[in-house]
Amino acid sequence: MLPPLKYHLQTVRVRWRSTLATLASIALVVMVYLLVQSLAAGLDAIATQTGDMRNLMVLRRGSIAESSSLLTIDQIRTAKHLQGIAKDKSGAPLASVDTLVVVNHQRRDGKSMANVLFRGISQAGIELRQQVQLVEGRWFAPGRREAVASTKLRDRMAGMEIGNEIKIGADKLKIVGLMDGQGSAFDSELWLDSEEAKGLFNRDFYSSVLLRLEDGADQKSLISRLDTDKRLQVRGILETDYYREQTKTAGPIRFLGNFLAAVMSVGAVVASTNSMYAFMGKRTREIGTLRVLGFRRRTILAGLLFEGVCIGFCGGLIGCVLALPVHGLSTGTMAFESFTEVVFHFQITLTLVARAMAFAVFAGLTGSLLPALRATRMPVVDALKSA
Amino acid sequence: MVSIRDLSKVFYRGGQPVQALDNISLDIPSGEFLVLMGPSGSGKSTLMHLIAGMERATQGTCEVHGVDVAKLDESSLADWRSRNVGFVFQTFNLIPVLTALENVEMPLLLTKLSPARRREMAEAALDLVGLSDRAAHLPKQLSGGQEQRVAIARAIVTDPLLIVADEPTGNLDAHSAQEVLELLQALSHEPGKTIIMVTHDPKAAAYGSRVLHLEKGSLVAC
Amino acid sequence: MNIATFIIKNTWRNKRRAALTSLSVAVSLFLLTTLLTALRELTVPPEDVGASLRIAVRNKISLANTLPAKQRGNIQKIPGVALVSPLTFFGGRFKEDDGIGFAQFGLDADLLIGIFGEANLPPEQFDAFKKDRRACLVGRDSATRHGMKIGDRITVKGGIYPCDLDLILAGIYYGTIDDRNLYFHHTFLDEAMGNWGQVGTWWVKVKSAEQVPEVIRAINATFANTSAEVLAETERSFQLGFISMLGNVTAFIGVLSSVVVFTLALVTTSTMSLTIRERFRELAILKALGFKNGEIAAFILAESFMLSAAGALLGVGGGWLLYSKMSVSQATAGIFPFFEVTPQIAGAGCFVAVILSLISAVPPIISACQLTVVDGLKTLD
Structure with a gap:
């Protein structure tokens, strides 16, 4: 025989004052967990959404990031003409020779500066990166000091509207178009012609080469040929793999999220145990009465735990609702690999919500376990006598 | 010592006025052991509360030793209580975390006495109720009768002229009740002490020097 | 009671x-x-003694861009400048899987104490460092963590620069705000890079605090409209720049x-x-x-x-x-x-x-x- 569900729900409603602390603390933990983890998820999303499986990136051997890689024209020429590289209509290898320059640029707020990645590419570079779409204006024309910025960059940085000119030393770079990287790392970049970037920024070297592999080409053997060539001193990596490895920045954020959630959950469980104890103290006689009426100890215990679960669930829901508004908001931070600012979105994924809710329910359950056990273990007669 | 004139008290319970005391006049001379009896809701407790300065009257005067208790404000009333009244409750109301001796000493914390003097006085009061050997016990380690005797010691430790007892034997067995009543009776023989006790129990009432009956807020003759 | x-x-x-x-x-x-x-x-x-007299000079485009070595003479000539040393972040890795580990900087060995005077270092170790072009200094925190002893060979693999450094530990310093870094001779990096004629940043020690703003202005003006424009700023605002990037x-x-x-x-x-x-x-x-x-x-x-x-x-x-x-x-x-x-x-x-x-x-x-x-x-x- 179970005490009616309504009894428990009613109790939770009536005792709202003492429940409030528990509810608030669980909601807070869930909210903070979601906020921080959605940052990490946003950074992760960039890593998984950037690149094309068919592209091979060639970097200087030993370099950690594309922006700190240096390649000579000889190295590039050798890499381009390897067996297994796709050709364009004219029969030339489908490749983009990139020159990456980190440029300190003013933010939109006009006060602070951020490092922006300027990527010089060959004409094929646009074709190789299908996920980047031109949304306004036109692509840059080589030799005319033109560039295309991502819309997200335009939103965060000063002077990146179409028609604006960016001053670089004595030269100027004109923005002629806006592109959208669809959530990829390219959303944090400004593109221009590779040769022009070399000239503008006095570079002697290129940074990397992006190659399109032929359909059915043996990726592994191609990569190992690059990696083991003693004379060439380069390394090859699939473009998608390269971006998946760029997770250094998300790591500390995820750590922070887990740390906060862990410590705060201790607080939440303590708070909920505390208020449950106080509340059970007041209900001892009531519980004694239920038992005299014939309810079994186990069913009463289950009912009390159910109350805890309810509170946990409600707290979790409140936390999710509180965290939800940040979903999709765009923000930026410095990536540790390239020392440039990456633009990304808070992403509250279903997995995160599920994890947070599971936690909330668990915290509610844990918080009510000890007090409920104590209340139901008391002999019936003592329970009835207690004030 | 207590002089009551036209004393009335009206409560509002759920918006409805309840006449707890209706125009009572009464004199209680020094040294009396007055017993108030009557059914529940007759106003006996209210009368006692008013005399002891725990509540304020709606109308009338209540002079205790020349001070009109009904006219004092909250804070002066508290002061006045701490110096002039000793309380004994039905449920003892000892502070559970303090030992018997510490409970007795509690009211003395409101005085400017030295700690040594406070202790001395508390020991004397505890000795008077015959519980010197239980000084270090916590209330839960005492029997009901012993607890009530500690409460009496607490009531007399400041040497008040007025002691009020609200059903002091209500929670006690016959033997303990007798001990407590004898103790109160003995106290009433001390010079200048006045004792007012509320009870339901005719046997307990027999220990008083005068018994008054209340009904519906008025005194009735027996 | x-x-x-x-x-x-x-x-x-x-x-x-x-x-x-x-x-x-x-x-x-x-x-x-x-x-x-x-x-x-x-x-x-972190607050740092001596920092108020130091000026950091970097490429105006960004810290990731180098500066020509020939700027040194021009800076040295500016009134109020006491000492000038290159300081180049090598960005290499000492051990694999070491997280961020510690940073390595190439600088003018003779000027280390002159500019970064707060570093505590036994004089004989500083002399040994100055004498050997392959020598390096390591902060006490890193030395303790990796169990380094004087005389050890330390190999740092290049991350930014296409060369590895094979160094010998000459001394262990302590007492700076960050006792983790490794310092080596800039000339050693120049050699490894085939005398490329570039430096990462310039660090300038000014004679007196009153002259700092004037020196900053003068340095910025000297290289304005050249192919390598610079941004000179106090050490503190240089560090704040990093924070703003976060x-x-x-x-x-x-x-x-x-x-x-x-x-x-x-x-x-x-x-x-x-x-x-x-x-x-x-x-x-x-x-x-x-x-x-x-x-x-x-x-x-x-x-x-x-x-x-x-x-x-x-x-x-x-x-x-x-x-x-x-x-x-x-x-x-x-x-x-x-x-x-x-x-x-x-x-x-x-x-x-x-x-x-x-x-x-x-x-x-x-x-x-x-x-x-x-x-x-x-x-x-």
Whole structure:
């Protein structure tokens, strides 16, 4: 025989004052967990959404990031003409020779500066990166000091509207178009012609080469040929793999999220145990009465735990609702690999919500376990006598 | 010592006025052991509360030793209580975390006495109720009768002229009740002490020097 | 017995409740301490003696772009400049899988002490460093962590530059704001790079503090409209530039801290009020005995203060103890090299605890004062 569900729900409603602390603390933990983890998820999303499986990136051997890689024209020429590289209509290898320059640029707020990645590419570079779409204006024309910025960059940085000119030393770079990287790392970049970037920024070297592999080409053997060539001193990596490895920045954020959630959950469980104890103290006689009426100890215990679960669930829901508004908001931070600012979105994924809710329910359950056990273990007669 | 004139008290319970005391006049001379009896809701407790300065009257005067208790404000009333009244409750109301001796000493914390003097006085009061050997016990380690005797010691430790007892034997067995009543009776023989006790129990009432009956807020003759 | 013993006994009467309440205060204050410490480390560049006389000169485009070595002569000629040294971040890796590890810088060995005078180093080690072009100096923190001894060979694989450095440890310094870095001869890097004629940054020591703004202006003007424009700034604003690059993350942690403090206040207030509400019967007895509202309020306040104080001791003190014993640097892969709970942070934690105890005492004080003696006794009989 179970005490009616309504009894428990009613109790939770009536005792709202003492429940409030528990509810608030669980909601807070869930909210903070979601906020921080959605940052990490946003950074992760960039890593998984950037690149094309068919592209091979060639970097200087030993370099950690594309922006700190240096390649000579000889190295590039050798890499381009390897067996297994796709050709364009004219029969030339489908490749983009990139020159990456980190440029300190003013933010939109006009006060602070951020490092922006300027990527010089060959004409094929646009074709190789299908996920980047031109949304306004036109692509840059080589030799005319033109560039295309991502819309997200335009939103965060000063002077990146179409028609604006960016001053670089004595030269100027004109923005002629806006592109959208669809959530990829390219959303944090400004593109221009590779040769022009070399000239503008006095570079002697290129940074990397992006190659399109032929359909059915043996990726592994191609990569190992690059990696083991003693004379060439380069390394090859699939473009998608390269971006998946760029997770250094998300790591500390995820750590922070887990740390906060862990410590705060201790607080939440303590708070909920505390208020449950106080509340059970007041209900001892009531519980004694239920038992005299014939309810079994186990069913009463289950009912009390159910109350805890309810509170946990409600707290979790409140936390999710509180965290939800940040979903999709765009923000930026410095990536540790390239020392440039990456633009990304808070992403509250279903997995995160599920994890947070599971936690909330668990915290509610844990918080009510000890007090409920104590209340139901008391002999019936003592329970009835207690004030 | 207590002089009551036209004393009335009206409560509002759920918006409805309840006449707890209706125009009572009464004199209680020094040294009396007055017993108030009557059914529940007759106003006996209210009368006692008013005399002891725990509540304020709606109308009338209540002079205790020349001070009109009904006219004092909250804070002066508290002061006045701490110096002039000793309380004994039905449920003892000892502070559970303090030992018997510490409970007795509690009211003395409101005085400017030295700690040594406070202790001395508390020991004397505890000795008077015959519980010197239980000084270090916590209330839960005492029997009901012993607890009530500690409460009496607490009531007399400041040497008040007025002691009020609200059903002091209500929670006690016959033997303990007798001990407590004898103790109160003995106290009433001390010079200048006045004792007012509320009870339901005719046997307990027999220990008083005068018994008054209340009904519906008025005194009735027996 | 006196009032104090009464309060202490009362506070701990329900040991479980008192312990849980203190614990929830402790957890929140621990969190607050941690966040404040992290925030401080992210936003405040450590104060440094001698820093006020130093100017950092970098490529105007960004720190990642180098400067021509031939600028040195021009800078040296500017009035007010005492010393000029190149300082190039090598960005190499000492061991694989070492997280961020430690940074390596090439500089003019002769000028190390002249410019970065706060480094403590035995003179004979400094001489040995100056004499050998392959020599390097390592901060004591890194030396201890990797078990380095003087005379050891240290190989650093290039991450930014296409060359590896094969160095010999000549000395171990200490006493700077960051005793982790490795310093080597810039000339050694020049050789390895085939005399490329570039440097990462210039570091300039100015003769007196009054001349700093003028020297900064002069350096910026000297290279304006050349192919390598520079940005000269004080060491402090150079470091603040790094922090600004972290972007919204710092603001985010700030917001988190305030949310935590707010909820902490809410939760603690309600638990403490709950604890005290249980004691209304006794408050009524005390009132009957003649204790006044002021005294009752003092009891409640003292009790909530004790609970808070115990929480603060556990939370702030525990945090301080934990972070001074544990190597946070190692746990966070070098992102937080110091993680020091400063007296200011501990003070802030304790201040919050005091405020909390005040706030949580208010609701029970109000209801206790409204309670009449008779009602107090009646409700509980």
